[in-house]
Each structure stands twice: as C-alpha cells, then as structure tokens.
Amino acid sequence: MSDKRFTMGVLGLGEGRSILSAALNSPYWTVGNICDLNEDLCRERMEEFHLSRYTTQYEEMLADPSIDVIGIYTPDQLHAQHIKMALEAGKDVLCTKPLMVNLDDANALLECQKRTGRIVFVGQSSRYFEPAQRQRADYEEGRLGNLIAVEAHYITDARWFLERDWSHRPGFSWMYNFMIHAVDLAAWYLPDVSEVYGVGAVNDNTRACGLSVPDTLRFLFKEESTGRFATVGGAYASPALGSGIEQSISCTLRGDKGASRAGYPKLKYEHHFDHNGHHVETFDDRHSYYFRFEGETHHAGEYQNYIEQMARDMLAGRTPKPDLKEAIHTLAIMEAMEQSMETGKPVRVEDVLRDRNICL
Ligand SMILES: NC(=O)c1ccc[n+]([C@@H]2O[C@H](COP(=O)([O-])OP(=O)(O)OC[C@H]3O[C@@H](n4cnc5c(N)ncnc54)[C@H](O)[C@@H]3O)[C@@H](O)[C@H]2O)c1
Structure with missing residues (x-):
C-alpha cells in the first residue's frame, strides 16, 4: 500500500512543473489531477510526468473528492480568486508567492478560511x-x-x-x-x-x-x-x-x-x-x-522541502507556516x-x- 498520504491537484502548469516534480518525488504526496487553460501544456506535463489525466476546467478538479489539496501556480493576480474557489470546494490550499497582489481581498479570504476551516499555506520558497x-x-x-x-x-x-x-x-x-x-x-x-x-x-x-x-x-x-x-x-x-x-x-x-x-x-x-x-x-x-x-530559475527542491513540511505539520495537527x-x-x-x-x-x-x- 502506498504511504503517500495527501493528493494534490495542481493549477497552473508553468512553474507548476516544479511542484509536480516535488510531489511525485515526495514520500507524502501524489498528484490527483493537473489543470491549465492551455491544453497543449496540460498534455506536455501529462506526458512529462506520466500522469493519466488533465483538465482545462478548474471546477472539474475542485469537484474531485480524491483531491485533498489544491496547489495554485497561476498568475499572481488570480491567486485570491483561485484560493477562494478551492476553500469553498472544501479543499486545503497551497499557494505560491505572492499570496495576493494587494490587500483588497484580505478580509474576504480571512472570512472564507474561518468559515470553511481549511488550511492556507503559502509557498515562500526562499x-x-x-x-x-x-x-x-x-x-x-x-x-x-x-x-x-x-x-x-x-x-x-x-x-x-x-x-x-x-x-x-x-x-x-x-x-x-x-x-x-x-x-x-x-x-x-x-x-x-x-x-x-x-x-x-x-x-x-x-x-x-x-x-x-x-x-x-x-x-x-x-x-x-x-x-x-x-x-x-x-x-x-x-x-x-x-x-x-x-x-x-x-x-x-x-x-x-x-x-x-x-x-x-x-x-x-x-x-x-x-x-x-x-x-x-x-x-x-x-x-x-x-x-x-x-x-537555475525554477525551485523544485525548495518546493519539495515545503510540501514535506506542510505534510508533516498536517499529520501532527500543526498549522503550516506561513x-x-x-x-x-x-x-x-x-x-x-x-x-x-x-x-x-x-x-x-x-x-x-x-x-x-x-x-x-
Ligand atoms: N520561487 C517561487 O516561489 C516562484 C518561482 C516562479 C514563479 N512563481 C509563481 O508561480 C506563479 C506562476 O508563474 P509562472 O512563471 O509559472 O507563470 P506562467 O505564465 O508561466 O504560468 C501560469 C500558468 O497559469 C495558467 N493559467 C492562467 N489562468 C488560469 C486559469 N484561470 N485556470 C487554469 N490555468 C490558468 C496559464 O495558462 C499558464 O500556463 C506566479 O504566481 C509566480 O509568482 C513562484
């Protein structure tokens, strides 16, 4: 039986390539699905990492009960919206930096996280x-x-x-x-x-x-x-x-x-x-x-380190930081x-x- 405890869906497959490598090489994680608006890129990543499926519809990935955590690697301006959608769908969230591009959505996200009780962990790779x-x-x-x-x-x-x-x-x-x-x-x-x-x-x-x-x-x-x-x-x-x-x-x-x-x-x-x-x-x-x-402009090793820290924290009932x-x-x-x-x-x-x- 696999000891991989958490299943990630990855949204945004540019730098998302690094989190795919990180998850697939980690003892804690597996990848449930990948999603990007660019279908050619979806196919490329599916082949590169020998995955069995992809979707261009974020909603489809969110509706999948086998996925625990959404990893968000879309453009900075879209993070707030994509985090909110994931929380509303009952998923925990890993979002790359910057969490948002200003504080406009800060209160809405705080409210949403409190109501849903899900985790939001920010991938500050440095x-x-x-x-x-x-x-x-x-x-x-x-x-x-x-x-x-x-x-x-x-x-x-x-x-x-x-x-x-x-x-x-x-x-x-x-x-x-x-x-x-x-x-x-x-x-x-x-x-x-x-x-x-x-x-x-x-x-x-x-x-x-x-x-x-x-x-x-x-x-x-x-x-x-x-x-x-x-x-x-x-x-x-x-x-x-x-x-x-x-x-x-x-x-x-x-x-x-x-x-x-x-x-x-x-x-x-x-x-x-x-x-x-x-x-x-x-x-x-x-x-x-x-x-x-x-x-050296990507960050696969740091990402593996942070998702493993995230997994250890979740298993221990601690809040992953930041x-x-x-x-x-x-x-x-x-x-x-x-x-x-x-x-x-x-x-x-x-x-x-x-x-x-x-x-x-
Ligand atoms: N060290 C780090 O932590 C680090 C390094 C590089 C990039 N990043 C972050 O990663 C994020 C992505 O950067 P990138 O360089 O990969 O950009 P990118 O433009 O190469 O990739 C973004 C991808 O998101 C997809 N996308 C856009 N809107 C979407 C939607 N609504 N649904 C699904 N897919 C959508 C695009 O098609 C594109 O493939 C940015 O927030 C960036 O700041 C972090």
Missing part, C-alpha cells in the same frame, strides 16, 4: 533552500546569541520575465512578484515589524515595457518591540553582478554571539560563531535535488513600503491594517 534552512536551525538553537539586525536582498536581472503577458496586466509589480522573497525573509526573523521606510526607482528598461513600477528598491524595517531592524533590497530590471560576486538571494543575520549568511542560487552557508571561527558550507552534492530542469494571517501581515508590510515610497516618510504597518479594517 525559506526552504538548504542554506536558509541551516541558517534558521542555527538561529533557533541560539547560536547567534541575541539577534540584532537582518540584511536581506533579492537581486536578479529579471527583464526576461516581462515576456509573460500577465506581467503587463494591472497588479504585476517587481515588489510583489520578486522582492517578496527578501521581505518574507526579513519578516521571518522580525515577525513584529512595526515601521518601514524606503525608496524606489523606475529605470528606462522597465519604462520601455510600458510599466511604471519601481525596479530598484531599498528599505529599512524597524521592530520596535525588540529594537531589531532589517535592511531589505531589490533590483530587477538592470544587469546584476552575477552569483559569483553577489548572490541573487542573500540573508545575513547579525547577533551578539555570531553572524551568518545564507545565499542562493550558489547554495552556500557561511557562519562565524564565538569560539567556533569562520566556516563556509557548500551543498554542491544537492544541486541536482534543487535544480531538476534546465538552468499561513494566511502571516502572509497578509507580510502584504501589509509591502503596502507600507509602497506608501513610504510615495510619501517619502516612514509608515507604520498597524496603520495600514487599521485603514484596511484588517484584524489579524
């Missing part, structure tokens, strides 16, 4: 690459002493992303699609961020595509309850220095007994703890686990960041939540 997991474990074991500050960035030349039609539709922004990785890492360590301040610029490469969303951004987050702070950066529409010099994703923690840095896509973890010296760990033997297709409330808090931080760029002033996260009538 928490789940090997160096980030090691860094978190050392932090939780107290090896850094008291945390003082966090430096997180996501910097990548992502002009290729503007080939996607939905990157030109309202709701797309570099912040919500890309920078959320760095924001989430900072908020993971500073869960009580109270105030943000920052600047953003739009360069000609973004403008040439008819967009006016900031592509180069720097922020300061303050956590008043602890006195800790974070710097958070991003740059998406200009040449990057390359991962040999500057990792795309980097998270540095500074504590009074140690410092650590986790980087991606070069899987590298550096740390220096008092009395233990400087160490650099690389995970070259894990490269093929994390990157299963061409190049959950809906945590993800909405992160989006409130991002709305505060947008307001700070507009006003040139620090913005309090609680003011954003109050103005939106959101109670977490």
